[in-house]
Amino acid sequence: MTARENPVKAFISAAGLVLLGLLMAGAAVEGLVRLATSSQQNYLIEMWRYATLLKRKSTDPAIGHEHVAGASARLQGVDVSINSLGMRGPEPDLQTAGKRKVVIIGDSTAMGWGLPENETLRAQLAAQLGPTAEVLTTGVGNMNMAQIVANWLRHSEKISADAVIVLATARAPALQEAGQAGWLVRHSQAYALLVSFIDIAISNTPGEAGLVAAYKDMWVGGRGRMSMDRALDRLKADQAKKGYQVIVMLVPEPHSFNPYHFHFMTEAMRSESEKRGWTFLDPLPSMQKQPAQQYWVANNDVHPNAKAFLLMADLLRPHLSH
Incomplete structure (x- = not known):
């Protein structure tokens, strides 16, 4: 037929x-x-590779996603290694008696995105504090404050920190979308890039005024701000139980320092810190001496570079000497 x-x-x-x-x-x-x-110069693809090579879904929905312990990859031209605790950096010494344990908690900024390990805030602060201190970071990319605190709390018992540094960024009150990436997003760079472009086009707010308005929606009220404040309350409760020091540092919104239109974030985080009896540090006055671009890790990536982290380490060190 x-x-x-x-x-x-x-x-x-x-x-x-x-x-x-x-x-x-x-x-x-x-x-x-x-x-x-x-x-390895395309930021969107490198973030996709980070998510697929070094992260996985957490069994704790409050954390959402976490690093894969023992994993390593070369991302954005630098080597990134995750230790047995699921943290970026070398294996920590948690056994030596009398060694002061300092933990930096946060998102991709605390992790040191785009920088070799020795240029991250963790490494620079460790170098300044010397061998009597062990500095760790629980930083994981794309976390809001609720996830950052939940991620720290699962480590709190084991690490017995003497000091916890909350390295907050502009997206601390951001709400995370629920759900897991589909098979195509996880396995196809082309499809992941297309989805990212569509998301950017849909969510884009044009111009500086739009950016300021979008962040004000996050910081001044709403579910994201409430979630952030509740997370800080959980951190305060853990601090009261364990007795460690808490220092909060807000990393300035990185697009422009002069003029700077995001003081509402600084005042909000300062207020939330002080009402809980925490030290609040603002690196903006030191960083305003140079254009914001001088502190970017790359021309197309506003994550802090080694120079920015050196200023932050200098600001933190006097509060960690005792």
């Missing part, structure tokens, strides 16, 4: 050829995207 005599067979055959063509085209696009981003 010919294809003309069996239209169903003809349709299936044609559909199979179309599907094969689409699969081949998709594979070609994927290959081109991977080749084009092999220099």
